[in-house]
Amino acid sequence: MFSKNIQNLKTSPVRELIPYSKKAKDAGVDIIHLNIGQPDLETPKEFFEAIENFGERTIAYSDSSGRKELIDSIKKYYNNLGINYENDEILITAGGSEALLFTLMTLFNAGEEVLIPEPYYANYNSFFAMLGIKVVGIPTKFEENFKLPEKSVIENLITEKTKAIMFSNPGNPTGSVYSKDELLMLNEISKDRNLFLISDEVYREFIYDGKDTVSCGTFVDNLDRIILIDSISKRFSTCGARVGTILNKNKEFMSYILKLCQSRLSISTLDMVGAEALYRCMGKDYYEAVNKKYMERRDFLYEGLNKIDGVVLNKPEGAFYCIVELPVKDATDFSKWLLGEFSYDNSTVMLAPAKGFYQNEELGLNKIRISYALELDRLEKAIKIIDLGLKKYNNK
Template structure:
């Protein structure tokens, strides 16, 4: 049997590839702590479950291809509350932020086209670009400079006749970077000047620690033809299993093209949209504040715990709930296998995400990991302690 060259260019997710080894560790009786996947333990708001439980239609029918009106209106009102004026025609409901990205990239990329992406980046971006026949062109960043990428001298030399878009996450996954207003303005200006789409993945919008006002690239109204926002209820409401996201743009031609794919996949799940709409409509601003403060506690815990491990290097994150960490090991993937197969402390071990898949050149991430601090501060502290103990045991095995 023959498989497409496009699918063969894709790799398994570095976030999920160790799952079989986790299962084996649990079967041996170990407790596995998770620093590897962005699955928060914050309770999903009851408003979601209440709305689904009180759904009274006698037939669970197809939703409209653009989305249930209740969800589109709730999303529009949410953005209106932030000061960003959009219409329901500017919104398409999608299966999470992931499908929104897939749709946009399918609409704008031909074989050999290029997308500029600040590196390190969310590994699934590689899959979404590769499956179109496109190519990621990395914008290199460094921890020494805070992973900042909004610089003309970094971006413009990498723009070619094949460049179609800049894809960025703000706040950043995996770096925790939060763009300033000046940096957002610069990104919009570059996109306008070079006639590029600026795809802004904003699923962590409320989770910021810098004091910056909650924002969106949608505020750059003069760049309306360029800006595409990717959004989702997954992280905002700790509802990752409710696969409801949104593709948002004022570019009418793009939205008309995207509608072809929305109609082709029929619809996003009706009940999930109903539940998502209820969360947008019924939760007060205090909800977002409380969630942000909880993540701040977790961020402080992970920073304090990491600072106690000899040889690690990292930058304190400004937003989202991830950070990149350089470890004093030769190979972070080998370390992860060791942690799951050979290491334990009092019947416990830990999972992280080796960072090779966050770079176009895997060697750049070989001794790095992404850490997700998505559990309570006490668990985060214990998880990092286990990581430190595991590193020491791994070094002793290596003869370091």
């Protein structure tokens, strides 16, 4: 009765936990959310000011391709990174989500294959399922901080149905950052085998310890195949303002994306007005200050969790996530138990079971993803709760 693709949409493992978190919340327990990639930092005031100063009295459709002023500002933002895209090589979408959906819709026929290093952002699965795209995981190892395997391993996964390699860098859920050499290797494969490279760079400004990486937008020999996905959500703490970007130099590809943009007429006019001000007003100082804040949290979390017996994690290099191995058999069960049966100082934590980020769920069974977009005092309490919770859970 309903579409086969839509019936294949999975429920994310975090959703399994919602009845438990609801029960805890109803019982008055304070839940520290380590499961949500939602920055807690304030949205810069420039966003609100631009919207308040919006002079028009009718909220009209904007251009389907995005407001020109916004595209100009994004172009300048990239110029400052040493990356050059012309205005017609930049299209504005309703968040990074729509950017990805339109990109996949344009590249893939049902049954075609995408290569993606796993673990990967679970929401990608929804788009793959909607479009009937077959996912082929590129294996990476927790012990090696999820670095890419050798070129030949990836090449051996390519079939005549492979259309693209897709990844996020810095990585969600891994918090790892690909080196320039790893990215150059993907670029070589893209050129040799004529595959698109979909580079989700929404966490670009969150890279720590000066890790040697680059935007794929710097690979000027292959910008027809490289599709950059970007968004204001994390960069400016504006997840609820839906402004994403697709950047690419392939005229045919961009003409299809434009048609998809036209099909939904316009994205939010006011969100674009705010986003334009952010790209125009926020500079190096802002990015550095935010980066410093997340790095502090990263250090605090890493040291805290490392002290807990049996807990294993890599030092996150970017974004605000990490995968953590716990001394339990089933991290989903532990996550439910924390919400349903444990509290400390009337608080508990909500975790994201890592199995949802793997094609091969076994690999994620004893792992969780933590998002550390929280103040230090909340993180401190969360670490304490995980520590005490593990002791009690394992002595049940």
